[in-house]
Amino acid sequence: MPLHYRDDILDNLVDDIYASSDLSVSMPKYKMPEKPQEPRTAYQIVHDELMLDGNSRQNLATFCQTWVDEEIHKIMDECVDKNMIDKDEYPQTAELESRCVHMLADLWNSPDAMNTLGCSTTGSSEAAMLGGMALKWRWREKMKQQGKPADKPNLVCGPVQICWHKFARYWDIELREIPMEGSRLIMSPEEVIKRCDENTIGVVPTLGVTFTCQYEPVEAVSKALDKLQQDKGLDIPIHVDAASGGFLAPFCQPDLLWDFRLPRVKSINASGHKFGLSPLGVGWVVWRDKEDLSEDLIFHVNYLGGDMPTFALNFSRPGGQIAAQYYIFLRLGKEGYRHIQQACYDTAQYLGKEIEKLGVFDIIYNGKGGIPAMSWSLKKGLKPGFNLYDLSDRIRTRGWQIAAYSMPPNREDLVIMRILVRHGFSRDLADLLVDDLKRCLVYFDKHPVQEPGDEKESSGYNHL
Numbered sequence: 018m019p020l021h022y023r024d025d026i027l028d029n030l031v032d033d034i035y036a037s038s039d040l041s042v043s044m045p046k047y048k049m050p051e052k053p054q055e056p057r058t059a060y061q062i063v064h065d066e067l068m069l070d071g072n073s074r075q076n077l078a079t080f081c082q083t084w085v086d087e088e089i090h091k092i093m094d095e096c097v098d099k100n101m102i103d104k105d106e107y108p109q110t111a112e113l114e115s116r117c118v119h120m121l122a123d124l125w126n127s128p129d130a131m132n133t134l135g136c137s138t139t140g141s142s143e144a145a146m147l148g149g150m151a152l153k154w155r156w157r158e159k160m161k162q163q164g165k166p167a168d169k170p171n172l173v174c175g176p177v178q179i180c181w182h183k184f185a186r187y188w189d190i191e192l193r194e195i196p197m198e199g200s201r202l203i204m205s206p207e208e209v210i211k212r213c214d215e216n217t218i219g220v221v222p223t224l225g226v227t228f229t230c231q232y233e234p235v236e237a238v239s240k241a242l243d244k245l246q247q248d249k250g251l252d253i254p255i256h257v258d259a260a261s262g263g264f265l266a267p268f269c270q271p272d273l274l275w276d277f278r279l280p281r282v283k284s285i286n287a288s289g290h291k292f293g294l295s296p297l298g299v300g301w302v303v304w305r306d307k308e309d310l311s312e313d314l315i316f317h318v319n320y321l322g323g324d325m326p327t328f329a330l331n332f333s334r335p336g337g338q339i340a341a342q343y344y345i346f347l348r349l350g351k352e353g354y355r356h357i358q359q360a361c362y363d364t365a366q367y368l369g370k371e372i373e374k375l376g377v378f379d380i381i382y383n384g385k386g387g388i389p390a391m392s393w394s395l396k397k398g399l400k401p402g403f404n405l406y407d408l409s410d411r412i413r414t415r416g417w418q419i420a421a422y423s424m425p426p427n428r429e430d431l432v433i434m435r436i437l438v439r440h441g442f443s444r445d446l447a448d449l450l451v452d453d454l455k456r457c458l459v460y461f462d463k464h465p466v467q468e469p470g471d472e473k474e475s476s477g478y479n480h481l
């Protein structure tokens with residue numbers, strides 16, 4: 018190399034990355050750059066931007082996994098090139114998916130777990146779409162057989178996750194969502210039955226309601242539907258949205274009747290990437306029986322080799338999450354899941370007690386009976402100089418992300434904060450969080466941001 022070139026290339030070779038000429042100019046943001054970059058430089062830019070996302074493990078608003086072990090990182094790396102849809106090319110990934118489906122069918126007490134149908138999805142949202150479509154198709158076939166019009170389908174549910182609103186709108190279904198009333202924040206059998214008719218394609222109870230983290234009473238609803246069938250001849254199936262509960266109840270409340278032990282439960286969805294403990298990007302849907310999934314919904318493709326039945330909204334999809342899910346099933350077994358989830362419940366209940374002791378909050382959910390989580394509102398009638406939106410803002414100065422939000426109809430007046438306790442949230446972290454909450458209260462005491470008694474400025478807590 019001629020010596021006089023040395024200076025030209027020096028900074029590319031030995032300079033500190035932040036002193037390089039590449040990083041001394043600002044990068045294009047909304048137009049693709051004309052020229053390539055050194056991988057090291059481009060990586061550093063992306064890496065640095067991502068810092069501003071905050072620390073996912075301090076995100077106590079999400080239900081999704083934010084801690085995974087070393088082996089999962091390895092599996093994800095080894096599968097980065099695997100396409101889930103190429104079942105002929107990657108038959109072993111397909112086999113792992115199928116084993117997971119059967120393990121889940123068995124876990125959820127399918128009467129014929131070896132032969133039933135189910136699949137992986139990108140999450141519970143896609144799984145809910147598939148479960149909902151199966152309900153719609155079954156209902157339509159039934160109406161056709163009876164020579165009745167099938168143009169006004171409806172679905173009955175409690176306060177549901179947004180995926181069901183999407184399902185209803187995308188597939189032209191009337192959503193009969195039971196509103197919250199007073200202290201009833203979930204569905205009740207009576208409210209369900211009131212809304213059922215011959216156009217009801219199904220009832221969707223949620224095992225772990227998004228807003229309150231409570232379980233809806235699947236067994237009681239199922240019994241009420243049995244009675245409706247006796248009285249009026251309407252046979253309405255249940256799909257359980259067990260996004261969270263599907264990976265909790267079987268381990269921590271094995272006697273709770275919510276799954277295929279109830280004959281009326283025809284399908285169940287769950288999120289592998291929530292309490293299934295998989296990395297992001299996997300959900301599951303399982304049918305009670307082969308007959309509960311209309312053959313008409315299954316596509317057969319041959320251009321990947323072989324005859325591959327598929328039922329999914331996506332085509333290409335990463336395979337790593339499925340391999341990781343299988344790894345976790347093997348790694349933990351039922352006992353491992355039970356230990357992890359129970360530790361989360363214990364911490365949630367502990368937090369419930371500690372946060373109640375702070376004296377200004379009413380505990381709305383104390384971590385018992387539903388998801389490992391807890392939630393609170395400001396004590397009725399109290400005007401402590403801040404509202405929960407202010408607190409959410411303030412606690413973020415220490416990196417904690419805890420959402421404050423109002424309830425859906427008819428309890429929009431109720432504003433709460435909610436904490437999801439997930440794998441990786443230790444008792445020590447919980448103590449640190451409580452200390453930080455105390456610090457916030459001291460801060461607001463000195464620097465109130467809401468005028469005492471100012472109704473307009475506050476966000477609803479003083480209407481409770």
Ligand SMILES: *Cc1c(COP(=O)(O)O)cnc(C)c1O
Nearest residue numbers: 140141142178180223258260288
């Ligand atoms: C999270 C959640 C969903 C959506 O699941 P994704 O896996 O995020 O797509 C649906 N229903 C309930 C009850 C949920 O908690």
